[in-house]
Amino acid sequence: MSVTLYQLDGCPHCEKVADRLDELGVEYETIWTEALHSKRNEVKRVSGQRGVPVLVDEERGVTMPESDRILEFAERSYA
Template identity: 90%
Template sequence: MAITLYQLDGCPYCEKVADRLDELDVDYETIWTEALHSERNEVKRVSGQRGVPVLVDEERGVTMPESERILEFAEESYA
């Protein structure tokens, strides 16, 4: 899968990003993260920080945290 979305179950920012990707018919894989920041080692490894959501688009060479930035990127890249 070329696009991966790291998200936390019940996170409204993650849901907002996932909903928009679904609306844009973007095919992506979800990796569900741990609730505790200290246990989000995979997120830290790929993005350098532990917050979610994080979007990884391998084809475009993009790793991006923060929902608003991801939404802007999605509009520019996938719409």
């Protein structure tokens, strides 16, 4: 799968992104992250920061944090 979404259970920004990807019919893998920022080592390795959500689209060569940016990208790329 070329699209991965790093998210935290109960995070409203993550849920907003996941809901929109679902509405657009995007197939993606979810990787659930730790609640503590200090334990989000995989997110940091992938994106250089520890915040979520983070979208990785390998096919398009994109790694993107911040829900608003991800939503804009999703509209341009998947709609």
